[in-house]
Amino acid sequence: MTFNSPSFFLFLFIVVTVNYLTPTSFRSKLLVFASFVFIGLYNFESLLTLLFLSSLNYYLAKKVVANRFFYVFTVALNVCAILLFNHFSTFNTGFGFSVFSAHFSTDKFFIALGLSFYSLQNIAYISEVRFGRMIPETNIINYFLYCSFFPKIISGPVMLPAEFFPQVEKTTITASELIMGFQRLLLGLFKKMVIADRLVAAVSSVFDFNSDYAGITTIAAAYLFTLQMYFDFSGYTDMALGIGKMLGYNLKENFDTPLRSTSVSEFWRRWHISLISFFTKYIYYPVVYKLREYRKAAALTGIAVTFIISGWWHRIGLTFFCWALCHVVYLSFELLTKRWRVKLSEKINKRLYQLFSVFIVFNLVCFSNIFFRAESFEKAIRLVKNAVGNFIPKNMLSGFVAPLAQGGHQIDEFNLFISIFLMVTVLLFERKINLVAKSAHLRIAYVVILLLLIMVFGVFNSGARFIYMQF
Amino acid sequence: MKEQLQKVFRTVFEDNSLIISSTTSAKDIKMWDSLTHLQLIAEIEDEFKIKFSFEEVMMFNSVADILKTIENRDVQ
Known part of the structure; x- marks a missing residue:
């Protein structure tokens, strides 16, 4: 259940x-x-x-x-x-x-x-x-x-x-809490059933079956997995928070539009917030406090210890160790170059710097997630090699569109198009959607639209579990 | 005391033009986050020849918090 x-x-x-x-x-x-x-x-x-x-x-x-x-x-x-x-x-x-x-x-x-x-x-x-x-x-x-x-x-x-x-x-428990909880539950269902579950086939065809797709296909699958995980896990969290609200409890927010982060350290303040708050409070700060006389070396040690433990917490194995190692490298680099990056951000166009940073951070996170998703270390290395070699397939239909637009045993571009269209819409307007939910006048419209979208575009009986259920 | 603290902030955050006030908080300084927080604390401890407890360090979020704790130590 x-x-x-x-x-x-x-x-x-x-x-x-x-x-x-x-x-x-x-x-x-x-x-x-x-x-x-x-x-x-x-x-x-x-x-x-x-x-x-x-x-x-x-x-x-x-x-x-x-x-x-x-x-x-x-x-x-x-x-x-x-x-x-x-x-x-x-x-x-x-x-x-x-x-x-x-x-x-x-x-x-x-x-x-x-x-x-x-x-x-x-x-x-x-x-x-x-x-x-x-x-x-x-x-x-x-x-x-x-x-x-x-x-x-x-x-x-x-x-x-x-x-x-x-x-x-x-x-x-007020009537308003019951309504707000139900709205949040619907938003979570929408994210899970309409967006995340529609991406399962595309991600799975590259990560679980054929490993020898061209670079552009492998990279697209890595992007889509990060998006699938975001919508799956933040969808689950919306449902958890919505149900909690209906029962009179305010559970902690877990996501704050993390894919818009301009640095990896910012990403970790906005992704799986409750877990990283725990690790920061009970592992990172105590370690760095003990070693604080060593200044930056203390922070670097704190980052390494925290992420290696976080990797083990997710799963014991080489893939999660590599995932953790990626973030240790990213955060250490950010710590050592922080002043330089702040100066750079003040010199060039602010909007341009932000867009560029978001793009870089998204790619870094997607790269680490290849290790998160791959079933074995060997498979992850093969995918990384594929991503950098033979970038464009000879036949775009069979080498790019077909593996990503799978629907049962046939190519289903409609499925992929709908997923991407709805996904981009939600990513761009996520904060506005949350504001609409709070408006007393638009509440009914919000509920009706979400219900309709779930009925029309939702994936029913897919059997897809929540990704984080395995941890 | 504030000038002394400002000198530490400028050293840790590598910015000689940085000016702090009692209302300055982590939100106002781009360099001040969880990665640099304990580095700042260690420098302040050295400068003022004091030691902060773990609980105190966790409560520091602004210049006012730090100044208040240092002043209390002086009184003691």
């Missing part, structure tokens, strides 16, 4: 209605129950893993204040959980155990839904308690809700304790 499945909408309708009608004091219990049902329906092992880890963190948090050993142990426990999870999903290793007559195994798909995300939240909570920035939560129901809240369980956003717990006792 994912956010774009019909059964989820029935589930959501029931939960939103009952939650709205339930007295405030019972809402957290209801939402914990609904979240457990959501996770349990995905697979029972996920629910057991979540219950085990969140209970352990809840009880150990009471001991970490006075005892440093418990703090190190609890953080290590969560890190091991993430590494084990990544190991099983990377190498698809079977892992099973039996309790009485019940057998649990990871063969089905993944060991635990959302584990990488809620384990980070557990680390954040334990650290806040350890360093005296919050007192341990005394209500285990509230803690279960922090870990399992179903709008954010699949792929975040990663909520820090101070961002989530104050919202648990919120008393009212």
Whole structure:
């Protein structure tokens, strides 16, 4: 049951209605129950893993204040959980155990839904308690809700304790919040079903099947993958935020038009914001603070440590190591040339400098994403070699249009044209679209247009999962 | 004290014409971001012969924040 499945909408309708009608004091219990049902329906092992880890963190948090050993142990426990999870999903290793007559195994798909995300939240909570920035939560129901809240369980956003717990006792849900939440949910569905899922075939034909396309085709596929990931993940986030809003919660924004960034460091302030905020607060700043007497070398070390850990968090393997390494190189270059770039930006035409910077940053991000998307390191290297050699295919129809405009077993230029047209429109007018959503007069038009676009151009029953669901 | 702080800002951000005021924040200086923040802090610590705690460093977002913390240290 994912956010774009019909059964989820029935589930959501029931939960939103009952939650709205339930007295405030019972809402957290209801939402914990609904979240457990959501996770349990995905697979029972996920629910057991979540219950085990969140209970352990809840009880150990009471001991970490006075005892440093418990703090190190609890953080290590969560890190091991993430590494084990990544190991099983990377190498698809079977892992099973039996309790009485019940057998649990990871063969089905993944060991635990959302584990990488809620384990980070557990680390954040334990650290806040350890360093005296919050007192341990005394209500285990509230803690279960922090870990399992179903709008954010699949792929975040990663909520820090101070961002989530104050919202648990919120008393009212207004009609305006219900409408705004529904609008955001529709926007996310539109991004996922109309744009991201239409790009799956084009990206897949180059990344998963034939590896020997011409340079221009390979580069186009790398561009399209970055766009697919943006619309898939920001679409998921819109849905998560919309559902959260309908249930009375403001979840953290994860994207701020990142593809318009003029530097890679700016890109990381606007892409997957909740994850990078976590890494900045709990890894980058503590490392650089400890080493600050070494000045720029400290920052360079902080960048390297943060991104190597971020790569491991996504998946253990050479492809994600290379992806992380790309960003270490980009950010180190930016740190060492910052003054020079600021001076350059003041000398030449501002608009021209911005456009040029956006183009460069987009290409750098797309290059690193070849490693993010490729199924193996060898495949990624082959794609990189293809991208720089034999740039124009002999036959543009079979070498460029056909692989990107695939629809089933035939060439479907219409599919590609519609995807690109809608994608460019959204990219250019994203901020205006968000403003329209806030206008009381245009709300109905906004909902009707999005519904129509989803009905007419949406990809139904594609079976495409959210990209970040694998992490 | 502000002149002393300005000297540090000019050194770290490699800009001899940089003028700071108490309202100057990270938003006003292009060079001031997470990549250069701790470098600035280390230079200030050396200049004023003090040490900031991690929590203090995380709260610094403007010249006023830094000045206030240094002044409090002087009083102590």
